[in-house]
Amino acid sequence: MQSGVRVCAPTAALLGPLCRGCLSRARSLPGRSFSCSPRQSSRWNSQETCSPPPPRDNPRVLITGGLGQLGVGLAQILRKQYGTENVILSDIKKPPPHVFSSGPFVYADVLDYKHLRELIVNNRITWLVHYSALLSAVGEANVALARKINITGLHNVLDLALENCLRLFVPSTIGAFGPSSPRDPAPDLCVQRPRTIYGVSKVHGELMGEYLHHKYGLDFRCLRYPGVISATTQPGGGTTDYAVQIFHDALSTGHHECYLRPDTRLPMMHISDCHRATVEFMQAPECQLSLRTYNIAAMSFTPEEVAQEIRKHLPHLKVTYNPDSVRQTIADSWPVRFDDSNARRDWGWSPAFGLEELVADMLSAIRNKRTNEGLPIS
Numbered sequence: 001m002q003s004g005v006r007v008c009a010p011t012a013a014l015l016g017p018l019c020r021g022c023l024s025r026a027r028s029l030p031g032r033s034f035s036c037s038p039r040q041s042s043r044w045n046s047q048e049t050c051s052p053p054p055p056r057d058n059p060r061v062l063i064t065g066g067l068g069q070l071g072v073g074l075a076q077i078l079r080k081q082y083g084t085e086n087v088i089l090s091d092i093k094k095p096p097p098h099v100f101s102s103g104p105f106v107y108a109d110v111l112d113y114k115h116l117r118e119l120i121v122n123n124r125i126t127w128l129v130h131y132s133a134l135l136s137a138v139g140e141a142n143v144a145l146a147r148k149i150n151i152t153g154l155h156n157v158l159d160l161a162l163e164n165c166l167r168l169f170v171p172s173t174i175g176a177f178g179p180s181s182p183r184d185p186a187p188d189l190c191v192q193r194p195r196t197i198y199g200v201s202k203v204h205g206e207l208m209g210e211y212l213h214h215k216y217g218l219d220f221r222c223l224r225y226p227g228v229i230s231a232t233t234q235p236g237g238g239t240t241d242y243a244v245q246i247f248h249d250a251l252s253t254g255h256h257e258c259y260l261r262p263d264t265r266l267p268m269m270h271i272s273d274c275h276r277a278t279v280e281f282m283q284a285p286e287c288q289l290s291l292r293t294y295n296i297a298a299m300s301f302t303p304e305e306v307a308q309e310i311r312k313h314l315p316h317l318k319v320t321y322n323p324d325s326v327r328q329t330i331a332d333s334w335p336v337r338f339d340d341s342n343a344r345r346d347w348g349w350s351p352a353f354g355l356e357e358l359v360a361d362m363l364s365a366i367r368n369k370r371t372n373e374g375l376p377i378s
Helices: 020-027 071-082 113-122 136-141 143-164 197-216 242-252 271-283 303-311 325-332 341-347 355-372
Strands: 061-064 087-091 105-107 127-130 167-169 219-225 227-229 255-258 266-270 293-295 299-301 318-321
Touching (some): 071 087, 071 271, 127 143, 136 197, 143 167, 266 271, 303 355
Parallel strands (some): 061 087, 167 219
16 A cells, blocks of 8 residues: 555444455555645545544434434434434524424534534534535525535535545435436436436536545445425425425315326335435445445325325315426426335345325324314314
């Protein structure tokens, strides 16, 4: 091994065993000269590859964008496994009291590189889950802001992960595919030409992460999420949000107006499957991974199919269709199914929820939530 070159070799307790092939690949990384960038600590041009932090029993996790649909639930799971104090939620919004009291929360703007760096260093972060992003429909309404958060923010996170040898998870999306991609099913590797700034930024993230992994040994991990369905958070501006809103409407008014055509088929997933996939993927030994970005799948349905399943529980549900041109165009460019065979083979992915189980769980959870809040049920 060249003098001065260190290898990113995870500890057995924290990051899983390192295969001989992983070690050989890391040792083959070319040397680099130091950067003259204002970010003097950036590792982009350093002569050292990623080197892991000293061994410890549990990872120290920072979750950006933690008050969105996914962050709070993921934090709960990770805190049960690794300890409450080892998982830090962050966002630029004020957390509700139950989130603030449930574990560490800090203010973090992914566009503020210096402050984010301080958080990572001061809290000895070893895993970074980067959920900060503007979603598809919201991003199309404000492209400049989406470009800043989804791309500039991502580059800040990539730089810091490389500098501090973090295990970095960045979710991708069904939106990373475009009309020229195979749609039924969409494989892990194929043509990707998305037509939204959200999709473009996610493809950019996939490729940058893979590049930094192969060139510098960054432990970058990415899952392409389908539409994620959750009873605990409100829709956040995504094209698949109808599949959350329809449950709330079914129990509140008995009527849902859908912004997609009734035959629009898209991949979907219960949030508990999404969280479990993320945790299992983060825990998988690096040498088991043949890819850095994987599709994960659970089910695929249309608005009419989910409405019919809801009517088995609530026969009075009425659904009208008023397609929104922006969201319908986005949905028509996306796959109708994911091929997740590589995830199933490499690290044992398998979903627990199908459509029937998803509908029963969502209606039960939202009914209980409305009852506890004293809200009427249709």
